Amino acid sequence: MELMSGGDMLVRALHESGVEYIYGYPGGSLLHVYDAVYRQSAVKHVLVRHEQAAAHMADGYARATGKPGVVMVTSGPGATNTITGIATAFTDSIPMVVITGQVMSHLIGDDAFQETDMLGVSRPIVKHSFAVRRPEDIPEIVAKAFYIASTGRPGPVVIDIPKDMTMPNERYEYVYPKKIKMRSYTPPQRGHSGQIKKAVELLLAAKRPVIYSGGGVIIDGSSDKLRALVDRLNFPCTNTLMGLGAYPGTGERFLGMLGMHGSYEANMAMHNADVVIAIGARFDDRVTNATNKFCPDAKIIHVDIDPSSISKTIIADVPIVGPVGAVLDEMMALLDEAGETPDAEALETWWKQINEWRERHGGRYEKNDSQLMKPQEVIEAMWTATKGDAFITSDVGQHQMFAAQYYKFDKPNRWMGFGFPAAMGIKMNFPDDMVVCVTGEGSIQMNIQELSTCLQYGIPVKILCLNNGSLGMVRQWQDMNYEGRHSHSYMESLPDFVKLVEAYGHVGIRVTERDQLPQALEDTFGKYNDRLVFLDVAVDETEHVYPMQVPTGSMRDMWLSKTERT
Amino acid sequence: MRHIISILLENEPGALSRVTGLFAQRGYNIETLTVAPTEDETLSRLTMTTTGDDRKIEQITKQLNKLIEVVKLVDLSEGPHIERELMLIKVKAIGAQRAEIKRTADIFRGQIVDVSPSVYTIQLTGTTDKLEAFIESIGPGCVLETVRTGVSGIARGEKVLSL
Ligand SMILES: Cc1ncc(C[n+]2csc(CCOP(=O)(O)OP(=O)(O)O)c2C)c(N)n1
Numbered sequence: 001m002e003l004m005s006g007g008d009m010l011v012r013a014l015h016e017s018g019v020e021y022i023y024g025y026p027g028g029s030l031l032h033v034y035d036a037v038y039r040q041s042a043v044k045h046v047l048v049r050h051e052q053a054a055a056h057m058a059d060g061y062a063r064a065t066g067k068p069g070v071v072m073v074t075s076g077p078g079a080t081n082t083i084t085g086i087a088t089a090f091t092d093s094i095p096m097v098v099i100t101g102q103v104m105s106h107l108i109g110d111d112a113f114q115e116t117d118m119l120g121v122s123r124p125i126v127k128h129s130f131a132v133r134r135p136e137d138i139p140e141i142v143a144k145a146f147y148i149a150s151t152g153r154p155g156p157v158v159i160d161i162p163k164d165m166t167m168p169n170e171r172y173e174y175v176y177p178k179k180i181k182m183r184s185y186t187p188p189q190r191g192h193s194g195q196i197k198k199a200v201e202l203l204l205a206a207k208r209p210v211i212y213s214g215g216g217v218i219i220d221g222s223s224d225k226l227r228a229l230v231d232r233l234n235f236p237c238t239n240t241l242m243g244l245g246a247y248p249g250t251g252e253r254f255l256g257m258l259g260m261h262g263s264y265e266a267n268m269a270m271h272n273a274d275v276v277i278a279i280g281a282r283f284d285d286r287v288t289n290a291t292n293k294f295c296p297d298a299k300i301i302h303v304d305i306d307p308s309s310i311s312k313t314i315i316a317d318v319p320i321v322g323p324v325g326a327v328l329d330e331m332m333a334l335l336d337e338a339g340e341t342p343d344a345e346a347l348e349t350w351w352k353q354i355n356e357w358r359e360r361h362g363g364r365y366e367k368n369d370s371q372l373m374k375p376q377e378v379i380e381a382m383w384t385a386t387k388g389d390a391f392i393t394s395d396v397g398q399h400q401m402f403a404a405q406y407y408k409f410d411k412p413n414r415w416m417g418f419g420f421p422a423a424m425g426i427k428m429n430f431p432d433d434m435v436v437c438v439t440g441e442g443s444i445q446m447n448i449q450e451l452s453t454c455l456q457y458g459i460p461v462k463i464l465c466l467n468n469g470s471l472g473m474v475r476q477w478q479d480m481n482y483e484g485r486h487s488h489s490y491m492e493s494l495p496d497f498v499k500l501v502e503a504y505g506h507v508g509i510r511v512t513e514r515d516q517l518p519q520a521l522e523d524t525f526g527k528y529n530d531r532l533v534f535l536d537v538a539v540d541e542t543e544h545v546y547p548m549q550v551p552t553g554s555m556r557d558m559w560l561s562k563t564e565r566t
Numbered sequence: 567m568r569h570i571i572s573i574l575l576e577n578e579p580g581a582l583s584r585v586t587g588l589f590a591q592r593g594y595n596i597e598t599l600t601v602a603p604t605e606d607e608t609l610s611r612l613t614m615t616t617t618g619d620d621r622k623i624e625q626i627t628k629q630l631n632k633l634i635e636v637v638k639l640v641d642l643s644e645g646p647h648i649e650r651e652l653m654l655i656k657v658k659a660i661g662a663q664r665a666e667i668k669r670t671a672d673i674f675r676g677q678i679v680d681v682s683p684s685v686y687t688i689q690l691t692g693t694t695d696k697l698e699a700f701i702e703s704i705g706p707g708c709v710l711e712t713v714r715t716g717v718s719g720i721a722r723g724e725k726v727l728s729l
């Protein structure tokens with residue numbers, strides 16, 4: 001029997017749950033725990049400069065490795081600072097365990113110093129949460145938290161620990177459960193065979209099929225299975241933003257991303273399809289446009305591990321609840337058994353049509369005659385410089401959409417929907433890979449303080465800032481819907497980013513002309529390979545992201561340029 | 567349509583707030599809600615009535631089922647069931663009204679559980695409709711105060727909601 005303090009139990013239980021890194025920031029309520037962290041070396045701690053970044057770092061780690069990211073922060077403001085990061089993980093189904101300190105049990109409810117009801121504040125954005133009420137429960141709670149966070153539809157789990165649960169001189173028996181079983185939580189292990197059979201029949205009979213896959217394929221580690229299905233059937237495949245890389249971006253059967261800023265061919269194919277199979281995707285509003293006009297002729301097959309995703313916005317004709325991988329295995333087995341192939345003639349006609357759509361738009365944009373670059377060409381150049389093999393994170397805005405459209409992801413788990421801290425979380429775990437954060441001059445300033453963390457731990461990520469001197473995506477909407485009234489979308493008084501990153505001990509390179517870009521990229525990934533490089537690239541502020549779906553329209557209603565509409 | 571959803575919930579602090587929080591967060595409507603421990607002290611039984619079309623109710627039950635502390639859930643309105651609600655009601659009872667109210671209470675099988683010179687307090691159980699019919703019969707004008715428990719429900723016959 002081993003006796004330990006609550007603080008030691010927590011750290012030990014994290015280690016036993018497979019934790020390599022904790023991303024965190026200390027404070028009063030967690031000092032006993034931080035002391036326990038200090039006295040061991042199995043679990044490493046990364047000190048951020050703002051708790052939001054800790055959550056985003058843990059998220060980036062989780063997306064790249066598939067394992068839960070771990071965050072540890074103090075009570076009150078420490079805890080509330082993580083909220084955006086937790087909400088991001090919740091929305092994107094990312095496994096995460098967030099440990100928040102809490103004031104002493106006897107003070108809870110008295111509005112004590114730095115007391116916030118973290119369980120209450122985080123309730124709508126967590127998969128589950130625990131409050132520790134007895135120190136001896138800590139190992140079991142930690143084990144349960146990891147189990148819940150990483151199984152079924154993954155998500156963030158919060159553990160709130162009052163300071164008196166971690167007292168150094170109060171010791172309890174440490175028992176880490178060998179196996180977790182919960183009567184009220186049993187994630188599905190496989191899909192319904194009858195439904196899968198129906199789905200296969202529909203697929204085989206399809207004349208204008210589309211495979212629409214999302215983040216669920218990547219989270220489940222089933223990209224290979226998806227690729228096998230697509231190629232076996234010779235069906236076109238489109239990915240959501242979250243799903244990029246599940247099917248190779250350079251693959252012939254890949255239509256590009258779909259939805260609001262999806263490719264012309266992907267959206268046209270969806271609109272005209274007779275069978276759509278959604279795999280690990282959730283028909284969200286950035287994909288479907290107006291739901292009552294969505295895919296008017298299509299029978300919908302929907303595979304998802306979360307029953308509440310199915311028939312939420314779009315009614316499924318064939319719903320299949322189960323893990324993507326298990327369902328795809330069963331589909332392949334049925335296809336093998338049936339020995340049938342889809343209607344080759346119909347598919348040929350369908351592909352001919354799709355190729356015509358590809359020719360009509362195909363991601364074209366016009367370069368300027370001047371040296372001022374368009375953002376798209378910067379992404380293309382970076383794709384070439386990294387041979388399409390980098391991990392890419394991005395923030396939100398035009399730069400994000402350009403990155404999603406023009407960086408062709410051939411591998412899964414390489415694309416993450418947000419920022420600099422995520423890039424740091426990835427780089428620490430994949431030190432030999434190129435990790436690039438594509439950002440805007442607006443977004444990067446939301447977590448720029450982490451340049452300091454990068455110096456402390458030597459995290460040589462690359463930051464590619466598409467500097468259009470404005471909150472570009474906001475400005476685009478104002479151009480399109482508010483007669484160009486740029487209300488607060490213009491970033492006056494931007495810092496000199498080169499000087500700024502130099503002050504933090506890193507390398508800054510400013511690019512204002514097209515001719516300077518190749519050398520700058522070469523230096524970034526060559527000469528400065530082991531340094532953090534901030535590439536501040538001036539791009540045309542007037543550029544818009546296209547295609548762009550017309551609001552309240554169907555999938556096929558798009559602006560293709562400032563003057564051209566479908 | 568009105569649905570009666572019955573839930574076995576882990577009897578843990580915070581579990582109920584997850585259920586009610588879910589309704590607030592997703593814009594679902596709770597009409598009534600009752601909750602109490604069961605014969606198994608680790609479980610609470612919760613009954614709620616809500617309204618919505620089939621799609622909405624399907625979402626509600628799916629979302630509820632996703633809550634880790636929800637152990638079992640059944641939509642009682644999908645089959646034959648018994649529902650009851652208890653009401654305590656204070657009514658003005660003076661003069662000729664006293665006899666009249668007593669008669670009405672008898673007809674509805676209510677019990678007068680407290681009496682003062684001008685007030686009767688009546689206890690009544692039944693379906694929501696029955697409680698409303700009672701208020702209608704005695705005339706809403708003489709109602710001083712009502713308190714209702716909200717609906718509890720159970721399936722008819724052999725069907726049981728248990729682990
Ligand atoms: C935290 C947060 N605040 C505000 C927004 C709204 N928003 C969406 S895109 C955008 C512009 C961001 O500007 P920048 O990072 O320069 O990117 P650009 O669009 O110029 O490429 C804003 C403010 C958001 N998505 N998230």
Ligand SMILES: [Mg+2]
Pocket residue numbers: 397440441442466467468469470471472
């Ligand atoms: Mg910008």
